Amino acid sequence: MTVPTLSDEMRRQRLESPAGPVQMVLDTDTDNEMDDQFALVWSMLVPEKLRVRAVTAAPFHNNRSSCPGDGMTRSLGEIRRWLTLLDADASLAVAGSDRYLPDRNTPVDSPAARRIVELARDAGNRGEVLYILAIGALTNVTSALLLDPSIAAHCVLVWLGGHSRDWLDNGEFNLIQDVPAVQAMLDSGIPLVRIPCIHGADALVTTLPELRERCAPYGKAGAALYELACRFMKPADSRIIWDISTVGYLMTPKAFQSRLIPTPVLNDDASWGAGTGRPESREVCRILRDPLFSDLFGRLAAASVSGR
Numbered sequence: 001m002t003v004p005t006l007s008d009e010m011r012r013q014r015l016e017s018p019a020g021p022v023q024m025v026l027d028t029d030t031d032n033e034m035d036d037q038f039a040l041v042w043s044m045l046v047p048e049k050l051r052v053r054a055v056t057a058a059p060f061h062n063n064r065s066s067c068p069g070d071g072m073t074r075s076l077g078e079i080r081r082w083l084t085l086l087d088a089d090a091s092l093a094v095a096g097s098d099r100y101l102p103d104r105n106t107p108v109d110s111p112a113a114r115r116i117v118e119l120a121r122d123a124g125n126r127g128e129v130l131y132i133l134a135i136g137a138l139t140n141v142t143s144a145l146l147l148d149p150s151i152a153a154h155c156v157l158v159w160l161g162g163h164s165r166d167w168l169d170n171g172e173f174n175l176i177q178d179v180p181a182v183q184a185m186l187d188s189g190i191p192l193v194r195i196p197c198i199h200g201a202d203a204l205v206t207t208l209p210e211l212r213e214r215c216a217p218y219g220k221a222g223a224a225l226y227e228l229a230c231r232f233m234k235p236a237d238s239r240i241i242w243d244i245s246t247v248g249y250l251m252t253p254k255a256f257q258s259r260l261i262p263t264p265v266l267n268d269d270a271s272w273g274a275g276t277g278r279p280e281s282r283e284v285c286r287i288l289r290d291p292l293f294s295d296l297f298g299r300l301a302a303a304s305v306s307g308r
Helices: 008-014 035-044 068-085 111-125 139-147 149-154 179-187 208-214 219-232 244-251 289-305
Strands: 022-028 050-057 130-134 155-160 192-195 205-207 238-240 256-262 280-287
Touching: 008 280, 022 035, 022 111, 035 050, 035 068, 035 219, 035 244, 035 289, 050 068, 050 111, 050 244, 068 219, 111 130, 111 139, 111 149, 130 244, 139 149, 139 179, 149 155, 155 244, 192 244, 205 208, 208 219, 208 289, 219 289, 244 280, 244 289
Parallel strands: 022 050, 022 130, 130 155, 155 192, 192 280
Antiparallel strands: 205 238, 256 280
16 A cells, blocks of 8 residues: 655644534444444534535444344444434445455455545545544445555544553454454554544443433434433443544544554554554543533434424
8 A cells, every 4th residue: 555645744733633614424333232323423413513424334243243244234224224313314324345354455345435535535626634433343444545545645534443552452343353454544644543442432431311311302313312222221231332432532622632653553463563653643542521421412402402
């Protein structure tokens, strides 16, 4: 992969929180559990700030799917269901990869990968930046970068993946599913904001009583999110809503503490390696929980007034 040239100054600018509205893609394994839906709803409630151009279905394989392709298909159906609930354009939903990358040099062609390429080129032609919020395996995103390496110069990737580099292991679901995709992404030169799961997004805890009070009464979307949570949680449970971290990075930037580091290397055993001499990336160190949930719940309440 040919790494695009971005000056150090331009890369640092890209790695700062954007001041105005952004063009964005949400890449999501939506049927994997319950947190993707919260991220999808939040991103669709703020068109004045987040201009969602596509919601791409990522593959996943766990006890909710028979194979990565089945996971992608299930996620695509779930994306469409929620877009319909939100009275949003169903054509935003785009089918993704039906398998993981066979190696770090070979893309998996898909409508999602091609749509990301198209949107990134369009953003570049207009002098804008496409923000890709990735909350699943990186198969679609990295396939786009492999299909057209030049798009890395027109994008910022905000990825929830891996754990903090000082954690005991790195067996995190989004990362471990497609290690070659992560390796190739890290080598692509794309400006990266990485949100670790442990020592990062694990701060974003909620409970059913909170969701009953602050989601359930507020429109179709709020009621549906609460109903979804009831299927996954017991009354006394708390649960981490990991995936809202990526939307929160754009919506509530002051809630995030982060640092610039050389873009790390991911070894074949999924451990982090030193990135000495590599382009800078941003790594989130801490997230304040309350600002994210307050903004999400406030948007749900405001939307319910308009009947959503």
